[in-house]
Amino acid sequence: MKLLYDILASMLKIGHIKNLILDDPVLRIICNQASRRSIGAYLIGGFIRDALLGKNPKDADLMFTGEGNAELIGKLICEKFGSTLVKFEKHMVVFRITVEDRQVDLADLYDKTISEDQVRRDFTINSLAVDVGSFVQIPNPDISDILDVNDGLSDLQNGIIRINSKEVIADDPLRIVRMFRFEKQLGFDIDVSSLNAIDDNIDKLADVSGERVRDELFQVLSHPKAYNTIEKMNNAGVLAEIFPDVEKMRGVTQNEYHHLDVLDHTMSAINQFETVVEFQDPITSLYRDELTGIINDGFVPNRSRASLMKLALLFHDIGKPETRAIREDGKVTFIGHDKLGLKIIKPYLDYLHLSNREVHYIISLVEGHLRPGFINLDSPALSKAIFRFFDRFNDIGVDLVLFSIADRLAAQGEMVDDAVNEQHNQISSILLDAYFNKNKLLVRPTELANGDDLMRELSLQAGKRIGILLKVIKEGQASGEVSTYDDAIEYAKNFMKDNE
DSSP states (O other): OHHHHHHHHHHSOHHHHHHHHHHOHHHHHHHHHHHHTTOOEEEETHHHHHHHTTOOOOOEEEEESBSSHHHHHHHHHHHHHTOOEEEEESSSEEEEEEETTEEEEEEEOBTOOHHHHHHTSSBGGGOOEEEHHHHTTOSSOOGGGSBOSSSHHHHHHHTEEOBSOHHHHHHOTTHHHHHHHHHHHHTOEEOHHHHHHHHHHGGGGGGSOHHHHHHHHHHHHTSTTOHHHHHHHHHTTHHHHHOHHHHTTTTOOOOTTOSSOHHHHHHHHHHHHHHHTTOOSTTGGGGHHHHHHHHHOEEETTEEHHHHHHHHHHHTTTTHHHHOEEOTTSOEEOTTHHHHHHHHHHHHHHHTTOOHHHHHHHHHHHHHTTHHHHOOTTOTTHHHHHHHHHHHHTTHHHHHHHHHHHHHHTOOOTTOOHHHHHHHHHHHHHHHHHHHHSIIIIISOOOSSOHHHHHHHHTOOSSHHHHHHHHHHHHHHHHTSOOSHHHHHHHHHHHHHHTO
């Protein structure tokens, strides 16, 4: 045992915990106030885990002996820092202090011991604790000063995610998703027995609120290399439990443009996307900085467009199982799968309580994922087609190009040769060039005539027709047929004559 402790002590940053406590004004005051009142105070959970790994965690959880002490200490801290004490319930009554950009959660042990609290927590590595009052008084704290009831130190050293017991999943099934989140965030491996425990409780995920599932899921999706974990969640049946229609894609064979069934293609597309957004290829690397800024942006905090695109990729072919048909010549088709997919995914997006802008974003990606491939490079109206594409999808058009590249790379059936891939590369290149280099010409042409001009010059009344004509004029600008005010009016007049 001594040898094990020596090894752990040499790898884990024991003294770092003490330094963090003493350097943190909030934790230092909590420690002092608790000691002055002979209140036992224990720092527990993610703060200890991350500090032992050499990180500098901001948020902290503390448990206090007795009843009412968490609120007492919380009020003292709030008075000192001008903060507000917020009371809420998770599995217990918790008092939260927010100081600048960090949160400190305080709770009472009541008649429990700290050991009893430790074993009820989710994972062994999240059950580690220190008695802050005594810990900061130790000149050189070592491994024996860490309170460890379930070999969490060993698991932390060996990079293992292990549940404390099967009961912790039954108590909160969201821990199934959280297990995979920690695996990805920490780069650890999930213990086999913990994976096996999923089966007994996976059906209980349906009882978890969508908001909680969303927050855990997006912490996985937000990782730049989420694919492996998403695949593991898929194999463990987690995705099927959250999104039942995903499982329906399994085993659905496709046409000769695909080498994988629908579900494997979907997973491959997510994998390909994570490579695409490294922007190392000749097409996207030209706009690396701009594209990086776009995909790292988001509509709400902590959910980037890149993470939303991965969710959209999970859904993009979800309409294929119900639209699969075999023609008389034996060819497999999925006509209308993009439209049906929108109906299927809307309840899932509602369940996750995504913002309206996020819902619109994902729906646009699923609806439009085939559009880049429909652009005809040989058409004399190519410029108009480019304008129409961006007019339909606006700024999402760039995201759709990246989305489409990943989709194409994940479809490499026998009918996909170098010519097919090169054609798609050319389309992607032309669309990105239009957006970044020819925006005022092909994407958002400068307005030459407005609605009032059209009504006056063409004796028209206000209505939908005006909007149509304004768009027609901009198409003419994109194609080079319209460059002046007079051109615009004449172009609109001719369009009206041709479409009477």
